[in-house]
Amino acid sequence: MSNKMNDQMMPVSIEQSKLLGNPLRIKIIGALYGTAKTSKQVATQIGESPGNVHYHVQKLYQGGLIDLVEEKRVGGVIEKYYLSKAKWFKSDQDVKVFPELDDSFESASATNISMSLQLKESEQEELLNEFRTLLEKWVERTSTPEHAMEEEFVIGLKLVSRKEKQKD
Template sequence: MTPDPSQEHPLVIDEKQNKLLQNALRIKIMHALSREAMTSKQVADLLRKTPGNVHYHIQRLYEGGLLELSDTRSVAGIVEKYYTAKAAQFHFPGRAEGEDWQADDDAWTGGSPFSEYHATRLDLSEEEAARFSDELKALLEKWEQNTVGGQEYGVSIRLGRIDEKKEN
């Protein structure tokens, strides 16, 4: 079964699965495998990464229940394993990283009819990070200037480099 990346409802994940997805390469792998079933080698070629590195991450995602084995094929005596992502979007109902700011301000209503938290990891060059930041600012400005009114919503976006030494 190949998941539909445009699905309306994200897959609900647990704390261990959430931790597995706190890695930019794993997120890229999940997106690639949400579009079509592939082998570790095919994903590595697509992402221009080493097959061993991608295979390691695919195994962790599979063991964590985020990928499924969709097909196996024997080619010249070698068993090829094809994986698919169970979803392209995820929902972690636990306490989200960076959620502390909401608890400190009574004006934020986490229980309102529309309250969401979105997070991802991106593998960006300095130039890409600057361009991404500029695009975010432009998007916020567009919405600040072009709304007709209604309820007030707060938007908080943090963009920063991850210190891999502290993370491990």
């Protein structure tokens, strides 16, 4: 039950963006990307309780971010297999998936890294792909039972042209 998806960003609504603001749901989407799994399988993989994961899987399914791709009868139980529609999501600039990234949020711990680069168009895409790969590695690395009680952090990346947008 694997899925051959591309890595294109899925546009999301305001309601879907709010669903993605929960770190556990991000872990669930990561676990459901590429291979369909049951809520129980996801719970085991990420070290969360099956009931808690089931609740969040239902929210993601109702919100249109994951698909129900198969149902199997095993004994007297019907196992439901879910698959993420995408690995990356994109929302309107006005929608804040993570309010913690807003400059006005007073975090106990924050690090800001800024720099200027001169990039060809192809290099912009290459750089963004490298960041995506790095972030995916860290989501996978930290979506384990031994990280379940660790402090949560939010990271955002914004690549901005210094060239101002032309007004119509």
